[in-house]
Amino acid sequence: MISRLERKFGRFAVPNLTLILIVGQVAAFVLGQRDPQIWERLVLVPSKVLDGEVYRLVSFLILPPGTALLWAFFFWYLFYLMGTALEQYWGTFRFNVFLLIGYVATVAASFISPEAPAGNGFLQGSVFLAFAYLNPNFELMLAFILPVKIKWFALLTWAFFVLTIVFGDWPERLSAMAGTLNFFLFFGSEIFGRARSGQRFMASQAKRFGQKPPEFFHKCYSCGLTDADDPSMDFRYCSKCSGDLCYCSEHLRSHEHVLDSNIEDA
Numbered sequence: 001m002i003s004r005l006e007r008k009f010g011r012f013a014v015p016n017l018t019l020i021l022i023v024g025q026v027a028a029f030v031l032g033q034r035d036p037q038i039w040e041r042l043v044l045v046p047s048k049v050l051d052g053e054v055y056r057l058v059s060f061l062i063l064p065p066g067t068a069l070l071w072a073f074f075f076w077y078l079f080y081l082m083g084t085a086l087e088q089y090w091g092t093f094r095f096n097v098f099l100l101i102g103y104v105a106t107v108a109a110s111f112i113s114p115e116a117p118a119g120n121g122f123l124q125g126s127v128f129l130a131f132a133y134l135n136p137n138f139e140l141m142l143a144f145i146l147p148v149k150i151k152w153f154a155l156l157t158w159a160f161f162v163l164t165i166v167f168g169d170w171p172e173r174l175s176a177m178a179g180t181l182n183f184f185l186f187f188g189s190e191i192f193g194r195a196r197s198g199q200r201f202m203a204s205q206a207k208r209f210g211q212k213p214p215e216f217f218h219k220c221y222s223c224g225l226t227d228a229d230d231p232s233m234d235f236r237y238c239s240k241c242s243g244d245l246c247y248c249s250e251h252l253r254s255h256e257h258v259l260d261s262n263i264e265d266a
Contacts (some may be wrong), residue, residue: 006091009037013018013096014096016084016087017087017092018080018084018127019080020088020226021062021083022063022076022080024062024063025072026076028042028063029064029069034183036067039063039064041056041059042060042062043056043063043119044115044119044247045116045117045118046115048066060150063120065069065121065124066122078128079127082127082128083127087136089134097181098126098130098186099127101181101182102178102182103128105182106118106123106178106179108120108178109174109177110171110175111125112171112174113174116169120178121175122161122175122176122178125157126180128157128184129183132150132154133183133187136149136150136154137151138150146157161176161179165177169188206233218246220247220248221247221255222251223250223251232248233249234248235248241259242258245257245258
């Protein structure tokens with residue numbers, strides 16, 4: 001489906017969208033240092049959109065990640081790294097679609113609670129989750145010292161999303177669910193397929209290990225004694241008999257050799 005859309009609308013794709021968003025956030029960060037109320041005017045508040053402040057439908061995308069410069073710089077670095085990696089992996093159009101789905105879902109969810117403010121945190125979080133899903137072993141330097149694989153940070157992020165959905169108020173729940181809609185639309189079928197494959201593998205392993213073990217391994221061709229009947233008995237195979245015939249130590253030397261090629265099991 002996306003391939004058909006790309007053939008039809010691919011020329012409208014916006015390249016370097018990650019960089020565009022970061023430049024907008026940097027500008028908002030600088031202006032907010034002089035007038036912090038600017039940030040409040042960028043937040044998506046549906047009731048104010050309905051009152052005529054339509055620009056909020058777009059302005060919330062350039063909300064900076066915080067007021068601390070070091071944290072903001074670190075965030076922008078990671079967002080640029082991950083966003084450009086996804087654009088290179090998917091192509092410009094598909095990356096645009098990924099962000100567009102998250103954007104539309106976030107805006108739609110915000111209008112369910114018109115008075116509640118909405119930001120871009122969950123939408124940008126979906127970029128992180130997508131990158132971590134595709135590159136689970138990518139390492140980040142924790143405190144610039146300890147290398148930690150990004151999949152562990154992704155698990156913490158998922159835990160935060162789940163806790164928000166379970167324990168947050170309804171605007172927060174809706175924002176968290178909207179922020180992951182694009183992720184599940186892009187990766188849901190693959191995740192479901194892996195889960196089904198894992199279930200089939202576990203079922204086959206359970207069936208394999210659940211099979212009844214053989215009652216014995218060795219059985220004397222002459223007397224029928226098995227190693228289950230007498231675990232201390234020594235069993236040997238006769239090299240002069242036709243077929244692989246096993247005998248207990250009592251009959252190994254006293255039995256008559258069987259030379260018929262058609263031997264029925266005892």
